[in-house]
Amino acid sequence: MKTSAKAATALAAAALLATPILAQRGARDMGQGRLPQACRAEIVNLCGAGGQGDRSQMRTCLREKAGELSDTCRSELRKRFEQRRRGGEERKAPATPPTQTLNYGSDSLQALDLWVPAGAKNAPLVLFVHGGGWKRGSKNNATSRAMPAHMLAAGYAFASIDYRLVPRNTVEEQASDVAAALAYLLKRADALGIDRRRVVLTGHSAGAHLVALVGTDERYLRSAGLSFADIDGVMPNDGAAYDVASQFAMAGPKMQQTYVQAFGTEPARQAKLSPTLQAASPNAPAFLLLHVQRADAVVQSKALAEALQKGGSQAEIAGFPGEGLRGHMEINRKLGQPDYPATAVMDAWLKKVLG
DSSP, X not given: OOHHHHHHXXXXXXXXXXXXXXXXXXXXXXXXXXXXXXXXXHHXXXXXXOOXXXXXXXXXXXXXXXXXXXXXXXXXXXXXXXXXXXXXXXXXXXXXXXXXXXXXXXXTTOEEEEEOOTTOSSEEEEEEEOOSTTTOOOXXXXXXXXXXXXXXXXTOEEEEEOOOOTTTSXXXXXHHHHHHHHHHHHHTHHHHTEEEEEEEEEEETHHHHHHHHHTTOTHHHHHTTOOGGGOSEEEXXXXXXXXXXXXXXXXXXXXXXXXXXXXXXXXXXXXXXXXXXXXXXXXXXXXXXXXXXXHHHHHHHHHHHHHHHHTTOEEEEEEOSOOHHHHHHHHHHHTTOTTSHHHHHHXXXXXXXXX
């Protein structure tokens, strides 16, 4: 068996073992039914039963010994891996294909997808920044599948951007990427059918922090040839690092390393990367802070709103049901769906801000 084929089989096996494929759970195996009995018997004989407690050992075993399986079993594993991979790509793809994908910089991650209403000449622009702890995520799968179509139906152009990630790049560079992506679009506004005079930035989680930072610290916009005058509003969605030092104190141990990697441990740098501490005038003129019932998101959103109001910006807060990671992901996944409560709040605010 060729090395590349071995690697593909090992990868397939490892991916399948993310769920207990040998357990008696019917068609959990990617919706394709369980592996044939003979293949499952081979895997048990080679690596053990892979119960709840030793699935990690089984994954390691299959990565190392996949080449010892029969051709038939390897074929079944590869087939299921391809089915899973295709299914994942379908889930990641937006329900409405973008009008075009554009590169706003030389790095492969400096790219954006753009949707513009058919025949539009001056559509207001809503630019979305994905989350992922500043270190992961993608424009392809980090926003609601409903959002592009929902924005188009309302007459808005919608852009979803990628940006460079930590640790290879810094949060400062990420905020600069947000500004650079916006500048790229506004420079080409006439050709793209965008109204450069009507612009809103929005983002979820880490993306919420980044758009709030760009909306409170003008140096990022200035570095791209823009200013707060080029933004009508900012809509951070369930962020919780608007005051970095405060977030360090509230975050559980699971998130500490993420925050250290993104913001470091220097108090001066943490302060410069904290929208709440940068919210003295001037700022972008209007903010809508969305959040679910996560304690840190509630506290941080309230503090940021108060700081923005003191700085002269219009700042509104809207809270919605949902707790923990599940609620955090739900508000991103469902925003834009007509029956999700936050959608109507967003729509009313966008209409007020963008006209």
